[in-house]
Amino acid sequence: xxKLRVPNHxxxxxxxxxxxxxxxxxxxxxxxxxxxxxxxxxxCELEGLCSYRVGxxxxxxKSTSDIIEIVAIGPRRSIYEATYQxxxxxxxxx
Numbered sequence: 863x864x865k866l867r868v869p870n871h872x873x874x875x876x877x878x879x880x881x882x883x884x885x886x887x888x889x890x891x892x893x894x895x896x897x898x899x900x901x902x903x904x905x906c907e908l909e910g911l912c913s914y915r916v917g918x919x920x921x922x923x924k925s926t927s928d929i930i931e932i933v934a935i936g937p938r939r940s941i942y943e944a945t946y947q948x949x950x951x952x953x954x955x956x
Contacts, residue, residue, distance in 0.1 A: 865928065876915060891916070899912075899925075908922075913942075933948070
């Protein structure tokens, strides 16, 4: 079975969410673990990542052979641009 990797900044974000939203995200993460292909494949600059819908939020993740890494969680209107900026920033730091 694959393992789930959630960065500390996302864990902190989740701790401050409403309990109902936390429950929905937890269910979504279980679904992603069971079937990593359940999310929508992203294109262009975000190729290689997937997005899973949880109401108005999106979970952006990357799946490898043994790990599912959560990249970002946020509202649809801003998550894709924020994810692109995060990836761009991490590439320049390497």
